[in-house]
Amino acid sequence: MTDVAADTAVLKALRKVRQPQPLRNRELGLLLFAIAVSMGALVLSQLGQLGRIDAGVLIAEGVLAVLVLALHVVLRLRAPQADPFVVPIATLLTGLGIAMIYRLGLSLDECVGGARCVDPAGGTKQMIYTGISVVAAAALVWALGNYRVLFRYTYIFGFTGVLLLVLPFIPFLNGGGNAAVWISIGGINFQPGEIAKICLAIFFAGYLVRTRESLTSTGRRFLGFTFPRAREFGPLLVIWLVSMVIIVLQRDLGTGLLIFGMFVATLYVATGKTGWVLIGVLLAVGGAVAASYVLPYVRGRFDAWLGAFDPDLYDGTSFQLVNGIFGLAHGGLLGTGWGLGRPYLTPVSQSDYIIPSLGEEIGLVGVFAVLCLYLVFVARGLRIGMAGQDDFGRLLAVALSFTLALQVFIMVGGVTRLIPLTGLTTPFLAAGGSSLLANWFIVAIILRISDAVRQQPRAVIG
Template sequence: MKALRKLRPAQTQRNRELGLLLFVFVINAAALALVQLGVQGAIDSTFLVYCSALDVLALAIHVVLRLRARDADPFVVPIATLLSGIGIAMIYRIDLNGTAEGWDMLAVRQLVWCAIALAAALAVVIALRNYRVLFRYTYIFGFVGIGLLLLPFVPGLGLEAGADVWVSIGGIVSFQPGELAKIALAIFFAGYLVRTRESLTSVGTRFLGITWPRARELGPVLVIWAVSLGIIVLQRDLGTGTLIFGMFIAMLYVATGKTSWVMIGFALVIGGVAIASQVLPYVNSRFQNWLNPFDPANIDANGGSFQLVNGLYGLAKGGFIGTGLGQGRPWMTPLSQSDYIFPSLGEELGLIGVFALLCLYMVFTSRGVRIGLAGQDDFGKLLATGLSFTIALQVFIMVGGVTRVIPLTGLTTPFLAAGGSSLVANWIIVALLLRISDAVRSRPRVVIG
């Protein structure tokens, strides 16, 4: 009886996950069907069958969790599956208004990349039995992260595609190494902060009611700040630089509990962006498009505020309930399947729809933070919190950029936007959160017999 009581909570978690997944499959299939009805007036079962392969992979992850990680969080996989499915539906919807067919359709590529991402998450869950082993390789992950960020500068690998953040393998597969770098750096930051936590929390100078750290503790923060600025300057990638520095400051705050680090981080971000906006033409143009998007001098389809203005018009067109899937004109905005997928969804799903998507991100992030705070292991706590905050910050940067809350940067909206490297990286984050949550909740089990 005692063994049954031990196993019942874990079984309940997995049953809850299965129920949510089945509900998600229905929503994703309905979204695709509505897209086809809205654009074509009929349902084509071929693409629906292809998308069912993702359902099979998601169920495979569920089965593996039921066998090997029964205490893993039951909400993470369903939320990621739903967001990925909605993203594919919107990309497919925009494809239907173009002339691309077969492999040239971004939806087909996104479908393939999503399958690869789910397979990668499945491999991580199976191979990584104990996430604490990552702590042993803290500095190796740091070097790997920096190496991934430098890959675009390797002759023969880098691609000229706006910001210098893309690499190509054999001229066939292209990806953004920065997406994988954020995971490697999150592991490095977690391990580094666990090792240096005592010195970082040492007594400093009391000023304005806040204990400020000593000058020698500021060294690591200034180094990460300089690396982030280097990314902005050399790769012309404001988004990745901001994301990495924000992730480090968030993990630093969790490790030390000192608000002074947050204030220092904000001051460094504001100072760095202010300097970059005056010195770098790339950053300056972003600010001009943000501050004066409707200025005729800035509305330029080749790099001005044309995209931003069209995205805002699309959101306005959607109103409260949206035009309906397949009923809007999101393709009129350049990069509506990638950078501007959120306005595309806002046009057809309306304020209610995008609010629901933001709620999904909020729940995903809160589950990750809860996983971190529930653990007794400092490394797992920092890693789970850092990875969750990375997703939240990336959503804020992209949604804030397309809605003109902040200047737009070159990131992707997690799980939704077209992009293979982003999908793979975010599903690996899902796998890591699953492994950490299972370790946090696991209890010694009594074996009968």
């Protein structure tokens, strides 16, 4: 019997023992709170924009609540020891995103026109995407009895991730847009890079488990850091080159940085060498700076970042950035209130600029609360990984958690002018089905890892 089969048999035997489920009871209480807050945000949005309550939208939100509670039941049956905070946080973030996207859709009559207009059906679409994503996450939790089975297919996931990144270059699949990141099948647009990041996280974790001995056995000390030998740079350079190809060919600075950052973080956890991080940061900064001189669209992003309030740039590249900053300033500390601001004045306020949209209506305090939710989510994921005794599970949990953290940092840093803006989405909040589906898949995998970790002897997570 293989190790995976043996572990699966042990887990099944443990689950047959009827035990109290305090973790699931805690999760249920937090879920009810998350659902209540999401419902409240929708009601306030309707009152602020319409002056009345639309029962149909609340019924649709109620259906989503039932699906989330169904996921909770699946966890009781299949993963009773899974982390109790992950699903409630994901539910609350998704619910706040739905409320804001729906609220923006109510402002159609006030839109200036052109690129500034919002999608009036955005809220309905996001609800549909959420339902599909939650059902898919529940199915993955149910079907994936043991996450270690993913380790068997390390290189298949690596090949799949690369293939997904290549799909937008196929002429009859390309979904259009300035960046070659979308595919269109049957009139449905999808961003394969969102699923690719999960496949590549599995590949990085499996690959480093197999090769970390050679990466950690040797090195040279310099200025207090242990640097690897030159011939060990191969994997890092290959991933860096892949990231640069994405930036150049797909015109997608965000995805390139995200994939490279995920690999460097996983490499550091696998080897414990700070030198890898320093080299990775130098490569990332050097590549971004070089791209800003070679690629016009990257240069435009840097110009908008450095000279956002330059009158010559405001009518073009920095209009979106400056309007988002004005929206945050208008919101102040406590915000204008749900449905009472004007976030629709900023282009793509439902997706790229969902954080400024929220900031205008729930204020700095509300945005800080949202960032705290992300912080807790990432902290739970990292803690789950570090508590595990299985190297593959540890690296996979860290890779997925760090990826989400890096994505939030890149987006929030971009819209607040801390760093140049890139084309990523804010996890769980922003409009878009592919991003939402990928993030709920991450939720499912982290839940599976946390359940297995708690079943292991001496593994305790508070």
